[in-house]
Amino acid sequence: MDETVDTPFLRRAAQASDLAALRAALYQGTRDGELAALGPVAALGEADRARLVDRAVHLLETRLADIEWRVPSDAEIREIMDLVLGVPTRDEHFEVRRNFLRFTPFPFQFERPEGSAPVPRGFEVAIIGAGLAGIAMAVQLERIGIPYVVYERGHEIGGTWSTHKYPDIRVDTLSITYEFSFDDVHPWTEYFARGGEVRSYIESIARKYGAFEHVRLGHDLEEARFDEERSIWRLVFRRPDGERVERSANAIVSAAGLFSKPKKPDIPGIEEFQGRVLHPTQWTQDLDVRGKRVAVVGNGSSGVQLLAPVAAEAEHVTVFQRTPQWISPRPNYGRPVEREVRWLIDHLPGYWNWCRYTSIIALMTWHEDYLVPDPAWEAKGGHITQKSEELRGFLVDYIRSQIGDRPDLLEKLIPDYAPMVRRPVVDNGWYKALTRDDVDLVTSPIARLTAQGIETADEKRHEVDLLVFATGFEVDKFLWPAEYHGERGLSLRDYWAPESPRAYLGMMVPRFPNFFMLYGPNSQPVSGGISLPSWFQIWAAWIAQCLHVLFEEGHARVAVSEQAFEDYNARLDAEGAGMAFIQDTRSIERNYYVGPEGRLLVSNPYETAELYAMMKAPDRDDLEFA
Ligand SMILES: Cc1cc2nc3c(=O)[nH]c(=O)nc-3n(C[C@H](O)[C@H](O)[C@H](O)COP(=O)(O)OP(=O)(O)OC[C@H]3O[C@@H](n4cnc5c(N)ncnc54)[C@H](O)[C@@H]3O)c2cc1C
Numbered sequence: 357m358d359e360t361v362d363t364p365f366l367r368r369a370a371q372a373s374d375l376a377a378l379r380a381a382l383y384q385g386t387r388d389g390e391l392a393a394l395g396p397v398a399a400l401g402e403a404d405r406a407r408l409v410d411r412a413v414h415l416l417e418t419r420l421a422d423i424e425w426r427v428p429s430d431a432e433i434r435e436i437m438d439l440v441l442g443v444p445t446r447d448e449h450f451e452v453r454r455n456f457l458r459f460t461p462f463p464f465q466f467e468r469p470e471g472s473a474p475v476p477r478g479f480e481v482a483i484i485g486a487g488l489a490g491i492a493m494a495v496q497l498e499r500i501g502i503p504y505v506v507y508e509r510g511h512e513i514g515g516t517w518s519t520h521k522y523p524d525i526r527v528d529t530l531s532i533t534y535e536f537s538f539d540d541v542h543p544w545t546e547y548f549a550r551g552g553e554v555r556s557y558i559e560s561i562a563r564k565y566g567a568f569e570h571v572r573l574g575h576d577l578e579e580a581r582f583d584e585e586r587s588i589w590r591l592v593f594r595r596p597d598g599e600r601v602e603r604s605a606n607a608i609v610s611a612a613g614l615f616s617k618p619k620k621p622d623i624p625g626i627e628e629f630q631g632r633v634l635h636p637t638q639w640t641q642d643l644d645v646r647g648k649r650v651a652v653v654g655n656g657s658s659g660v661q662l663l664a665p666v667a668a669e670a671e672h673v674t675v676f677q678r679t680p681q682w683i684s685p686r687p688n689y690g691r692p693v694e695r696e697v698r699w700l701i702d703h704l705p706g707y708w709n710w711c712r713y714t715s716i717i718a719l720m721t722w723h724e725d726y727l728v729p730d731p732a733w734e735a736k737g738g739h740i741t742q743k744s745e746e747l748r749g750f751l752v753d754y755i756r757s758q759i760g761d762r763p764d765l766l767e768k769l770i771p772d773y774a775p776m777v778r779r780p781v782v783d784n785g786w787y788k789a790l791t792r793d794d795v796d797l798v799t800s801p802i803a804r805l806t807a808q809g810i811e812t813a814d815e816k817r818h819e820v821d822l823l824v825f826a827t828g829f830e831v832d833k834f835l836w837p838a839e840y841h842g843e844r845g846l847s848l849r850d851y852w853a854p855e856s857p858r859a860y861l862g863m864m865v866p867r868f869p870n871f872f873m874l875y876g877p878n879s880q881p882v883s884g885g886i887s888l889p890s891w892f893q894i895w896a897a898w899i900a901q902c903l904h905v906l907f908e909e910g911h912a913r914v915a916v917s918e919q920a921f922e923d924y925n926a927r928l929d930a931e932g933a934g935m936a937f938i939q940d941t942r943s944i945e946r947n948y949y950v951g952p953e954g955r956l957l958v959s960n961p962y963e964t965a966e967l968y969a970m971m972k973a974p975d976r977d978d979l980e981f982a
Pocket residue numbers: 484485486487488489490507508509510514515516517520526527528529534575576577578611612613614615616657658838874875887888
């Protein structure tokens with residue numbers, strides 16, 4: 357054992373650790389009966405927690421040297437999952453959770469069996485976008501030897517994490533879950549990594565897994581047109597100097613991102629305003645807000661993340677809020693990973709894996725607890741579910757605790773809709789910042805801009821030097837502004853019009869052969885369970901399997917059948933209609949999960965395991981090959 361690792365160090369490590377994961381890893385390594393005798397960590401009282409910490413320290417001191425790295429059997433994993441949860445893991449949940457634990461390399465990945473048909477000569481996939489999704493697709497294709505090129509309009513890899521450089525930009529889901537399941541331990545420096553660290557991570561993955569040299573930066577796809585005679589896609593890119601270049605590909609995977617099209621509101625008088633206007637995607641690291649009167653329009657994830665650091669420097673900040681959000685605290689948010697915890701990750705076999713597991717189990721009951729209204733509860737006069745109302749109570753108490761003696765603020769800050777029906781926002785000192793003398797919260801709607809600032813509907817004028825439109829993204833304009841034309845020149849936009857975009861499994865559209873989307877319509881998994889980077893892997897593996905069938909059967913193209921597309925969407929709409937996103941009508945028109953026709957647009961209504969079962973392999977009957 358390292359000489360600095362003495363008993364006090366181990367005690368600090370155990371105390372700072374994810375105790376449920378620590379117990380799971382130690383149990384896996386020692387089969388210690390005392391560890392098994394205790395119930396789930398979340399339910400332990402103080403005395404039992406202290407006992408557990410003591411036992412963990414003792415085992416780390418006496419047994420660590422004998423614990424070897426090994427892959428536990430499924431039976432063992434299941435036993436430990438049950439120990440962690442305190443209830444048996446349902447069969448249908450096991451596989452997806454086990455894969456997320458990542459005891460074996462490359463879970464959620466598709467491998468072509470030995471003896472598979474060779475990839476036809478010259479076959480190439482064009483991946484559009486070098487964010488997390490595009491890189492997930494690239495790594496999948498790299499592993500199975502299907503040639504590809506990643507076209508990215510930006511100047512670097514990273515997508516969201518390249519375009520956002522505003523103060524305090526960071527993930528609001530734990531770093532340990534916001535990573536690819538195919539990679540090994542990543543030494544995140546903070547529990548919720550900052551944007552720059554995430555961007556570097558994505559690039560490092562691209563380099564490590566061989567995707568980097570396939571990335572073509574400065575290639576903005578303007579048009580993709582299917583050439584039916586040759587079964588290829590003809591692509592037109594615009595380069596940064598305005599030049600247009602043409603390329604072709606046998607298949608396209610759009611990984612263009614849901615949050616890559618900034619939305620700025622159309623406010624009268626914008627041309628008169630003499631100050632500076634920017635969207636958070638335009639924030640540069642040298643932007644100095646000192647001495648400036650800043651307006652932050654919007655209280656979504658970005659507006660909430662940047663307020664406190666901006667308020668700390670600016671002369672004055674006015675926050676313009678249209679709809680209150682449920683803004684909640686997260687344990688360890690903004691905190692560096694302690695040296696002792698890092699040591700546990702590096703030295704205790706299984707600790708990192710079980711941390712991944714415990715990081716997601718807190719989210720695993722979202723679906724039934726918050727998203728599906730409970731008729732029995734509603735019949736008693738309740739709203740959505742009992743858990744939903746308990747969460748509401750907790751969050752209201754939290755708001756009170758943050759704003760202290762400011763009843764004027766309280767009434768403006770409590771949403772009238774249930775928590776979780778819109779994307780949860782994590783507090784980065786937002787409520788506290790509102791209590792500063794130099795910060796005002798305005799809820800009167802913005803009427804117009806003037807040369808000096810903003811005029812609100814109550815006829816008040818707010819003087820502003822810098823106007824930050826933290827107003828989100830054009831999420832409903834999937835793939836926009838690129839134009840796609842499928843069979844017989846059919847435009848994707850026309851195919852989707854007049855309703856909002858739809859897709860089969862979020863990935864395919866009939867009459868658009870060899871065309872796939874990652875994070876397409878209704879892709880957003882909302883029920884917790886596993887993280888977005890792992891979903892990107894699952895979707896990438898699904899696409900890779902479609903290509904595999906293409907090669908095996910000697911076809912040139914694959915598309916989803918019209919019938920399968922319609923059936924899938926009819927079922928999805930029926931399922932979605934019953935969910936809290938739609939049932940809680942009080943925020944529906946301002947909820948980007950829901951489209952203009954009142955159907956789910958971005959989100960998916962299915963519970964994690966059900967969604968995984970649908971997506972782990974293509975259903976041959978739903979696809980048409982030619
Ligand atoms: C501020 C912010 C914070 C977030 N935090 C979290 C979080 O904590 N946890 C979480 O799970 N999710 C979070 N998200 C969601 C986040 O977008 C996804 O997690 C993830 O980054 C999406 O990856 P992507 O590859 O699909 O899209 P993106 O990261 O948007 O990448 C898409 C890429 O495609 C490129 N592109 C688009 N169109 C074209 C074209 N026509 N031609 C060429 N290139 C094109 C873009 O330039 C971009 O690089 C956050 C989003 C934002 C905006």
